[in-house]
Amino acid sequence: MLNLIKIRRHLHSIPEIGLQEHGTQKYLLEVIYKIIENKPFAELKTWQTGILVMLHGSHATKTIGWRTDIDGLPVEEQTGLPFASKNGRMHACGHDIHMTTALGLLEQLSETQPHENLLFLFQPAEENEAGGKLMYDENAFGDWKPDEFYGLHVRPELAVGDIATNTHTLFAGTCEVELTFKGKGGHAAFPHEANDALVAASYFVTQVQTIVSRNVDPLGSAVVTFGKMEAGTTNNIIAETAFLHGTIRTLTQEMNTLTQKRLTKIAQGVAQSFDMELDLKLKQGGYLPVENNPKLASELMTFFEDEAAVNLIDIEPAMTGEDFGYLLSKIPGVMFWLGVDSPAPLHSNKMTPNEAVLDFAVENIAKFLKMKTKR
């Protein structure tokens, strides 16, 4: 039997950024090869830092997919745990728990040959480069493309034992925004001879707030957040450039498109009114809204509702993003939240999931996947 806690702690200590997960891939491969050795129905292939493991079914009529993401975040860990990461990266989004759960499921589900095909996807770059979209668009699945796809995400505020999802939209679609205003630097005492990019960026940040208050249907929802602004060098020099980095989040793609259009118009308008150059990049990539398939989600919810150990919650959508949204736009499936009872939230440098979730997740999700693959 795998020692799940030992595996999780090792994965936790070696986080890597999307598409650079070489050490993570090497370790995952070591564990996976041990699980599938002497199992002629198991086959493995890699795509960049991703891994696909197929358990070929004995009487396969379809392929069920289970997806985990494997990348970490550029966060300096502050948990003080003995196995904390020391490399300036952190599994602050719980992908160490996701990967360990997938390994536990692979171990259980490969004990005997399934009836249907069962594909395990260890996907890189969920946080930055939409690895799911890259893999799909580059045909990494080949003839292993699932007919149904399932996956989970940890949720700190929910307790171990909670599984939460719904039959419609679970996560928002996101769009990353990078924007630079370029004016003319100069002496603080001679503003009329310069063109202050910091002032233009400030007007932009204020005006862009009107998208949510004046363009978005009050019964719909959108978020426009700028988490980073960089301008100028010191108090008595007028800033030549101002850089802003932000994110748009919406529950429908139509709203995302509308928000992107309005943001572009406002940025162009501010640049024109201040006589500045504008460099605007909008990157949505694979971060489409995560739309659960109603029929499959209803089946999964009924299944977990009947499991005594599971507290099934029918939950509202959240404004978090996930590139699983792209895969679910191509293949019907379901994503759900898994409660991990962490005092600190997702992306925090103190995110500390309760490891008791590993046994709970493997035991209960294995039952679901066994039902789906008809043993």
Ligand SMILES: CC(=O)N[C@@H](CCC[C@H](N)C(=O)O)C(=O)O
């Ligand atoms: C679950 C989670 O936290 N996902 C990330 C996804 C990143 C999306 C993209 N890089 C962006 O910032 O728009 C999130 O931030 O929600």
